[in-house]
Amino acid sequence: xxxxxxxxxxAGTPLIVAENIEVLYGTRKRQRILDQVSFHVQQGEKFAIxxxxxxxxxxxxxxxxxxxxISAGKLQIANRAVTAPSPNRMVVFQDFEQLLPWKTxxxxxxxxxxxxxxxxxxxxxxQALDYLNLVNVVDASEKYPHQLSGGMKQRVAIARALAVQxxxxxxxxxxxxxxxxxxxxxxxxxNAIWRNTGVTIVLVTHSIQEAVYLGHRILVMNAKPGTVKxxxxxxxxxxxxxxxxxxxxxxxxxxxxxxxxDAALQSQPYESNLQNIRS
Amino acid sequence: xxxxxxxxxxxxxxxxVLDGLQRAIAPLLANSTYRRFSIxxxxxxxxxxxxxxxxxxxxxVPSPLQVLQVLFQDLANQKLIEGTLTTLTALLGGMAIxxxxxTALAALSITSRWGQDLLSVLTAAFMPLPSIAILPLxxxxxxxxxxxxxxxxxxxxxxxxxxNIDTGLRTVNPTVLMVGxxxxxxxxxxxxEIMLPAALPYILTGVRTAWAFGWRTAIAAELxxxxxxxxxxxxxxxxxxxxxxxxxxxFAGLVVIAVLGLAVDVxxxxxxxxxxxxxxxKQQ
Numbered sequence: 055x056x057x058x059x060x061x062x063x064x065a066g067t068p069l070i071v072a073e074n075i076e077v078l079y080g081t082r083k084r085q086r087i088l089d090q091v092s093f094h095v096q097q098g099e100k101f102a103i104x105x106x107x108x109x110x111x112x113x114x115x116x117x118x119x120x121x122x123x124i125s126a127g128k129l130q131i132a133n134r135a136v137t138a139p140s141p142n143r144m145v146v147f148q149d150f151e152q153l154l155p156w157k158t159x160x161x162x163x164x165x166x167x168x169x170x171x172x173x174x175x176x177x178x179x180x181q182a183l184d185y186l187n188l189v190n191v192v193d194a195s196e197k198y199p200h201q202l203s204g205g206m207k208q209r210v211a212i213a214r215a216l217a218v219q220x221x222x223x224x225x226x227x228x229x230x231x232x233x234x235x236x237x238x239x240x241x242x243x244x245n246a247i248w249r250n251t252g253v254t255i256v257l258v259t260h261s262i263q264e265a266v267y268l269g270h271r272i273l274v275m276n277a278k279p280g281t282v283k284x285x286x287x288x289x290x291x292x293x294x295x296x297x298x299x300x301x302x303x304x305x306x307x308x309x310x311x312x313x314x315x316d317a318a319l320q321s322q323p324y325e326s327n328l329q330n331i332r333s
Numbered sequence: 334x335x336x337x338x339x340x341x342x343x344x345x346x347x348x349x350v351l352d353g354l355q356r357a358i359a360p361l362l363a364n365s366t367y368r369r370f371s372i373x374x375x376x377x378x379x380x381x382x383x384x385x386x387x388x389x390x391x392x393x394v395p396s397p398l399q400v401l402q403v404l405f406q407d408l409a410n411q412k413l414i415e416g417t418l419t420t421l422t423a424l425l426g427g428m429a430i431x432x433x434x435x436t437a438l439a440a441l442s443i444t445s446r447w448g449q450d451l452l453s454v455l456t457a458a459f460m461p462l463p464s465i466a467i468l469p470l471x472x473x474x475x476x477x478x479x480x481x482x483x484x485x486x487x488x489x490x491x492x493x494x495x496x497n498i499d500t501g502l503r504t505v506n507p508t509v510l511m512v513g514x515x516x517x518x519x520x521x522x523x524x525x526e527i528m529l530p531a532a533l534p535y536i537l538t539g540v541r542t543a544w545a546f547g548w549r550t551a552i553a554a555e556l557x558x559x560x561x562x563x564x565x566x567x568x569x570x571x572x573x574x575x576x577x578x579x580x581x582x583x584f585a586g587l588v589v590i591a592v593l594g595l596a597v598d599v600x601x602x603x604x605x606x607x608x609x610x611x612x613x614x615k616q617q
Contacts, residue, residue: 119511119515121511121514138514139511139514139515139517140515140517141515141516141517143515144515145511145512145515147508147511147512149506149508151506151508151509152508152509152512154509154512154527154530154531155531155612155613155614156530156531156533156608156612156614165516165526166516169516169517169518169522169526170516170517198611198612198613199613200612200613200614201613218516
């Protein structure tokens with residue numbers, strides 16, 4: 055039922071094709087939020103976007119979700135230009151209040167299922183329970199959102215997004231407001247979800263550790279305007295205790311902190327992992 | 334400790350009857366409803382004692398018992414029931430108009446900038462006007478009919494309901510709206526399934542406040558109107574009783590108004606408890 059696909063990222067047509075995206079924002083004085091942003095994301099990949107605050111990473115995610123129109127460039131997902139939000143690209147927000155407070159946990163998920171595909175209610179309920187089980191909140195299915203902790207709310211939000219069976223899961227700093235322990239737990243679960251469903255994940259985060267742990271590749275962004283600084287391959291650094299993980303994390307830190315950037319370039323041991331799309 | 338317990342035991346055995354009574358009442362007094370009820374009963378008793386002791390004429394201050402007697406008598410001979418039904422009918426009519434107009438104005442307001450400006454101009458102009466102040470004008474236009482009363486009540490309700498629904502729809506959490514759009518909902522579906530439930534706390538507050546204002550306006554309008562009108566409601570009943578110096582009946586009318594106001598308040602609180610409170614959406 056949960057569409058299982060544990061295969062490695064395929065090398066076929068990319069699921070997401072972004073070429074020279076530009077986003078202008080503001081009504082009077084139009085500000086350039088994103089400039090010349092290009093990247094590809096393969097089907098089944100976990101792709102992290104990281105950058106300083108104000109670099110437009112959330113804007114980029116909202117553009118992929120279809121909430122914000124791009125002003126120039128090309129943004130295609132599953133071979134189609136993104137023009138509006140779609141249940142094929144489900145977003146999990148940072149905001150804990152993203153569940154419908156007047157519906158119980160299970161009804162939140164059932165609603166999402168029933169408005170996106172024609173299934174009978176008993177089937178929808180069973181499927182909702184399966185997805186709640188996947189994120190370990192099935193015990194809370196009869197509760198109302200306000201009775202849940204922040205971590206539980208985010209789990210339900212993930213279950214609701216997955217229940218729609220999207221091709222792409224867009225995570226907008228979903229764990230940023232959680233305590234460290236819950237955050238770590240949920241990071242493990244995202245990896246487990248990915249192994250179970252094979253869904254393509256794009257994750258926006260400001261945590262280097264989270265990006266390295268969850269992402270196969272990391273898009274590092276510059277701020278004002280948001281541009282691509284580098285795309286770093288981290289697929290080899292899965293074990294949080296490995297030397298590789300520590301080195302890549304340190305390297306990313308150097309990329310993100312400008313003063314140390316030059317020094318890092320001179321002695322960079324991981325040049326092979328670094329593909330500068332645009333310098 | 335043991336000694337203390339022993340002393341206590343012997344003490345209670347002596348005054349076991351009083352103690353038993355106290356023990357029976359204590360949990361009741363811990364409950365705020367019972368406490369309030371006993372205060373209420375106490376005040377009524379005070380009133381009865383005052384009337385007996387002071388010997389004030391019943392023409393000025395009737396005793397609670399006399400009021401109760403008239404209350405039952407006028408309930409039995411339909412006078413009070415007819416009056417109440419007349420008032421409630423006007424109130425429901427006015428509220429219905431207020432809700433339709435208010436919802437329409439709020440809908441205009443959130444869909445267009447002109448609509449938003451229309452609502453703010455209308456509320457700025459009409460909100461400060463006590464509804465009873467427009468009764469003379471309405472009477473010139475529509476005569477001494479029940480319609481005039483209904484329209485005055487509608488005036489009291491419309492702006493409050495429009496403003497509250499407008500605020501409610503405007504303050505829906507943008508994230509929740511994005512979730513709805515992400516699920517492919519738009520237009521009327523988005524409004525029905527996401528925006529209206531999310532705005533429910535404001536909608537309930539609007540209807541509740543409008544009802545309270547409408548209720549006051551209805552009685553006030555009937556008091557003014559009843560002097561001339563024939564088929565008056567509760568307000569007319571009170572005014573008419575005053576005319577014939579039936580002070581007990583005046584009191585009985587006031588009691589009915591208070592009890593109905595309380596009942597509606599309880600009804601709204603019940604609705605809130607079953608919806609917005611249960612969902613953790615209640616505004617502070």
